[in-house]
Amino acid sequence: MASNFSIKHQPGFTAIAATCFVVLYLPIIVLVAYAFNAANSTSEWGGFSMRWFQSAGQNVQVIDATLRSFQIGAVAAVLSTIFATMAALATTRTAPYPGLTFKYAAINQPLMVPEIVTGVALLIFFSRIKIFTGYSGLGYLIAAHTAFCIPFAYLPIRARLENMDLTLERAAADLYATPWKTFRRITLPLLWPGILAGLMLAFVISLDDVVITEFVKSGGQDTLPTYMLGQIRRGITPEINAISTAFLLLSVAIVTLFFFVSRKRD
Amino acid sequence: MPDKPDRNAIEVVNVSKIFGSGDGQVAALDTVSVSIRENEFFTLLGPSGCGKTTLLRLIAGFDFPTAGEILLYGQDIALLPPFKRPVNTVFQSYALFPHMTVADNIGFGLEMLGKPKAEIKARVAEMLKLVKMEALAGRRTSQISGGQQQRVALARALAPQPKVLLLDEPLSALDYKLRKEMQIELKRLQHETGITFIFVTHDQEEALTMSDRIAVMSSGKILQVGSPRDIYDRPAERFVADFIGESNFLKADVVGVSGGRATVKLSSGTEIPASLPDGFSPSGKVTIVVRPEHAQLGGASPSASLSGTVENIVYLGTDTHFHLRLAGGEPFIVRRQNSRGAGDGIVQGGQIGIMIGSDAAQVLKD
Amino acid sequence: MATAEEVAKAAERRDVRDRWLLSAPALLVIFLAATGPLLIVLIYSFLTPGPYGDVKWQFSPDAWLSVFMERDIFDDTLSLAAAHVTIFWRSIKLAVVTTIATLTLGFPTAYFMATRSEKTRDLWLFLITIPFWTNLLIRTFAVLQIIRNEGIINTILIKLGIVSTPVQILYTDTAILIGMAYVYLPLMVLPIYASMEKLDFRLVEAGYDLYATRFKVLRKIIFPLVKPGVIAGSILVFIPALGAYVTPSVLGGGKNMMLSNLIELQFGQGRNWPLGSALSITVMIIVMVALLAYVRNAGKSGVRHG
Numbered sequence: 001m002a003s004n005f006s007i008k009h010q011p012g013f014t015a016i017a018a019t020c021f022v023v024l025y026l027p028i029i030v031l032v033a034y035a036f037n038a039a040n041s042t043s044e045w046g047g048f049s050m051r052w053f054q055s056a057g058q059n060v061q062v063i064d065a066t067l068r069s070f071q072i073g074a075v076a077a078v079l080s081t082i083f084a085t086m087a088a089l090a091t092t093r094t095a096p097y098p099g100l101t102f103k104y105a106a107i108n109q110p111l112m113v114p115e116i117v118t119g120v121a122l123l124i125f126f127s128r129i130k131i132f133t134g135y136s137g138l139g140y141l142i143a144a145h146t147a148f149c150i151p152f153a154y155l156p157i158r159a160r161l162e163n164m165d166l167t168l169e170r171a172a173a174d175l176y177a178t179p180w181k182t183f184r185r186i187t188l189p190l191l192w193p194g195i196l197a198g199l200m201l202a203f204v205i206s207l208d209d210v211v212i213t214e215f216v217k218s219g220g221q222d223t224l225p226t227y228m229l230g231q232i233r234r235g236i237t238p239e240i241n242a243i244s245t246a247f248l249l250l251s252v253a254i255v256t257l258f259f260f261v262s263r264k265r266d
Numbered sequence: 267m268p269d270k271p272d273r274n275a276i277e278v279v280n281v282s283k284i285f286g287s288g289d290g291q292v293a294a295l296d297t298v299s300v301s302i303r304e305n306e307f308f309t310l311l312g313p314s315g316c317g318k319t320t321l322l323r324l325i326a327g328f329d330f331p332t333a334g335e336i337l338l339y340g341q342d343i344a345l346l347p348p349f350k351r352p353v354n355t356v357f358q359s360y361a362l363f364p365h366m367t368v369a370d371n372i373g374f375g376l377e378m379l380g381k382p383k384a385e386i387k388a389r390v391a392e393m394l395k396l397v398k399m400e401a402l403a404g405r406r407t408s409q410i411s412g413g414q415q416q417r418v419a420l421a422r423a424l425a426p427q428p429k430v431l432l433l434d435e436p437l438s439a440l441d442y443k444l445r446k447e448m449q450i451e452l453k454r455l456q457h458e459t460g461i462t463f464i465f466v467t468h469d470q471e472e473a474l475t476m477s478d479r480i481a482v483m484s485s486g487k488i489l490q491v492g493s494p495r496d497i498y499d500r501p502a503e504r505f506v507a508d509f510i511g512e513s514n515f516l517k518a519d520v521v522g523v524s525g526g527r528a529t530v531k532l533s534s535g536t537e538i539p540a541s542l543p544d545g546f547s548p549s550g551k552v553t554i555v556v557r558p559e560h561a562q563l564g565g566a567s568p569s570a571s572l573s574g575t576v577e578n579i580v581y582l583g584t585d586t587h588f589h590l591r592l593a594g595g596e597p598f599i600v601r602r603q604n605s606r607g608a609g610d611g612i613v614q615g616g617q618i619g620i621m622i623g624s625d626a627a628q629v630l631k632d
Numbered sequence: 633m634a635t636a637e638e639v640a641k642a643a644e645r646r647d648v649r650d651r652w653l654l655s656a657p658a659l660l661v662i663f664l665a666a667t668g669p670l671l672i673v674l675i676y677s678f679l680t681p682g683p684y685g686d687v688k689w690q691f692s693p694d695a696w697l698s699v700f701m702e703r704d705i706f707d708d709t710l711s712l713a714a715a716h717v718t719i720f721w722r723s724i725k726l727a728v729v730t731t732i733a734t735l736t737l738g739f740p741t742a743y744f745m746a747t748r749s750e751k752t753r754d755l756w757l758f759l760i761t762i763p764f765w766t767n768l769l770i771r772t773f774a775v776l777q778i779i780r781n782e783g784i785i786n787t788i789l790i791k792l793g794i795v796s797t798p799v800q801i802l803y804t805d806t807a808i809l810i811g812m813a814y815v816y817l818p819l820m821v822l823p824i825y826a827s828m829e830k831l832d833f834r835l836v837e838a839g840y841d842l843y844a845t846r847f848k849v850l851r852k853i854i855f856p857l858v859k860p861g862v863i864a865g866s867i868l869v870f871i872p873a874l875g876a877y878v879t880p881s882v883l884g885g886g887k888n889m890m891l892s893n894l895i896e897l898q899f900g901q902g903r904n905w906p907l908g909s910a911l912s913i914t915v916m917i918i919v920m921v922a923l924l925a926y927v928r929n930a931g932k933s934g935v936r937h938g
Binding site: 007008009010011012013014016017019020021023024025026027028030031034042043079080082083084086087089090091094097098099103106107109110111112113114115116117118119120121122123124125127128143144146147148150154204207208210211214215225228229232233236240241244247248251252254255256258259263 | 647648650651652653654655657658659661662663664665666667668669670672673676686737738740741743744745747754758759760761762763765766767768769770771773774775776777778782784814817818821833836837840846850871872874875877878881882891892895896899905908909912913915916919923
Binding site: 165167171175177181189 | 326328349350354363422423
């Protein structure tokens with residue numbers, strides 16, 4: 001009947017969407033379920049148990065890799081967010097000036113190159129520097145992570161800046177605030193949600209990285225993802241499910257936080 | 267007001283503002299000069315793109331002139347940054363700081379000036395009282411209505427006691443009734459604070475009701491400066507007459523000029539007296555303007571200045587508009603106030619005479 | 633005293649200088665740890681392999697020759713390197729099919745999300761964002777557990793009696809395709825959704841009012857208006873899919889290599905860094921060509937739709 005005609009309806013779209021959401025979540029649910037499996041393999045269900053969480057929690061390699069992941073992630077996220085904030089301030093809310101397009105391209109460049117290529121490039125470059133300086137610490141991983149986190153941190157900060165009403169700063173200047181005071185009292189407070197979102201995004205991106213880390217790391221510098229990749233290649237035990245589940249929980253917590261921060265309107 | 271000393275708060279001297287460069291150059295202001303007196307409610311009136319907002323921004327310091335001087339009580343401020351000028355602005359969008367309370371917004375300017383806390387507190391309280399917002403001091407600015415935001419914006423700009431207050435179409439976001447209220451409120455505030463107000467608007471009615479003096483702008487130039495009555499009754503140029511109110515334009519020949527008045531001969535052959543713009547003495551062909559309410563309809567009597575055919579009669583409640591076509595083919599509108607009673611026998615298609623009073627016609631410069 | 637114009641010019645110069653200073657740290661880090669090293673890769677691709685990895689500083693075009701060709705060890709003639717060509721073909725094919733598959737699934741999904749009520753829209757967005765933020769390795773691992781011989785799909789198929797022995801999906805091209813489509817789907821949905829959310833559905837009403845069918849409305853009104861989102865989504869999926877490393881490593885076994893695995897091999901057992909470098913540059917060229925094609929396409933459609 002014409003009375004039921006909905007302009008938004010497209011045949012089959014809802015079914016496809018429903019399938020997508022089910023398919024997106026089903027594997028994750030199965031993975032989490034098997035983390036609580038008492039059996040030794042992920043092929044059969046041996047009853048509910050927390051044993052794989054305990055075994056992962058006592059695995060020195062896992063603890064070591066986790067701590068390293070957090071360490072790299074925290075430093076890279078903070079550095080990249082600071083740099084991205086500065087870059088965003090320099091590249092928004094201005095008439096085009098010489099070099100502006102270059103800056104956009106340069107900042108987004110890490111997104112445009114496949115990770116494998118960056119990974120290889122850093123492997124070559126850093127191996128030279130290692131020979132030259134003798135230093136083989138976490139600095140290389142931190143530098144690499146900071147670089148590829150910058151475009152991600154830049155994204156929400158720039159978006160926030162571009163949506164910010166320029167007249168607010170003009171009003172502050174009109175009310176006798178010097179440029180620095182305007183920045184401190186008006187721009188920065190209004191930018192905070194964007195900066196926080198950028199920080200979280202950068203942290204998660206760093207935490208998730210496999211490819212570049214795999215190529216840049218020296219011996220004994222496994223992060224949690226590269227450790228897991230090694231384990232998965234060797235054959236799987238429910239311990240990987242347990243680690244994945246814990247990792248997943250952390251990601252969901254951060255997304256939830258991000259979601260609320262970036263949706264905050266004023 | 268004759269008892270006021272004629273001291274100028276702002277003098278704009280030969281100011282030009284050119285945007286862009288090369289072929290893309292646009293002159294937003296073209297050698298503009300104007301003086302704004304102390305304690306005056308001065309309005310910059312014009313259509314969008316006429317340069318009125320640019321001029322306001324130059325006075326506020328958000329932009330710098332390409333050439334010319336802007337004097338504030340004799341001191342050139344054209345190149346000072348906005349935070350060094352004792353001039354405050356009420357923005358069109360209000361630009362209230364969303365992360366601060368109403369009181370913090372009002373106190374912001376004083377805080378930036380480094381005033382002691384106690385003084386800021388007292389002054390904020392005083393301002394809240396002035397704009398009748400005491401009850402909402404602790405609210406976030408996003409939690410108050412548009413009209414209230416408007417009041418906060420005013421209080422915030424007035425709190426540091428600026429030498430001049432700039433208002434950039436501050437009433438345009440309000441609905442009709444609130445706008446009327448705020449017009450009166452603004453006049454009251456100006457009177458109570460004694461601060462010079464420079465008000466920008468494209469709304470002629472707003473300009474006429476509120477201003478002491480009006481500057482009419484078009485295409486980066488100031489066309490005429492004068493009191494609302496001057497501007498309305500004696501427009502100097504066609505644009506001014508056309509932009510403010512309704513007008514009838516008639517071609518005429520100057521017959522004689524004496525004592526600031528002219529005698530002009532209309533196309534019908536009738537000669538009528540007409541006022542002249544200051545310092546203008548025309549000859550030959552001119553355009554004169556007659557406001558629709560300054561002409562009367564009068565049967566087909568021979569004493570009429572003009573005669574025409576009634577093409578359309580539009581009833582508007584308080585008035586009736588008679589759309590006429592003159593013998594020479596030009597349109598002419600007469601407005602007549604309605605009174606209770608029967609019709610007057612004027613019908614569509616009929617011939618009718620038009621009488622133009624001795625003080626109704628004004629010669630235009632262009 | 634300085635004229636107004638001089639003061640304005642000086643202020644502008646100062647502003648541009650400050651803006652360079654502000655962006656300097658980000659640009660420097662990216663140059664040192666992302667862009668700059670790409671130049672070294674280019675140089676390495678023209679050098680001779682060292683015996684234990686790395687390079688000897690001696691010019692050689694061999695690496696570039698062996699990207700697509702191989703030299704016969706007996707008569708020194710060049711012939712097409714079948715193994716490399718197969719891997720290139722597989723990588724490009726899988727990346728394209730992944731992009732098409734995610735677009736086919738992602739477009740209706742984004743449409744579904746955008747047509748929900750304002751309140752529930754956030755929930756759907758949240759649901760699509762969670763996988764996006766979840767570790768790619770974990771999601772690939774999750775797919776592995778579903779499609780392997782002892783996984784849930786085969787278990788169900790056997791229980792239902794549809795097949796008697798498990799269907800081998802894992803370690804095939806299909807496995808890689810399923811895995812990539814799965815992990816990159818949110819990358820397609822999010823930008824399309826962003827465009828779709830801004831879509832003015834009154835235009836759709838106008839379309840129906842002017843006698844368009846549902847399909848015509850979709851093709852002539854909705855699709856052109858959300859095209860920027862579709863293009864962004866396709867780029868976001870195609871680039872990582874072409875250079876995918878984790879998914880083929882985990883789901884393709886050692887056998888079904890993609891370009892990234894081939895490159896990795898040259899820096900590992902292959903000990904042919906110049907060839908690895910040449911292959912990397914080749915991947916980048918393919919990506920750049922694809923990007924340029926997209927950008928030009930986007931530019932054209934931008935003119936047409938204002």
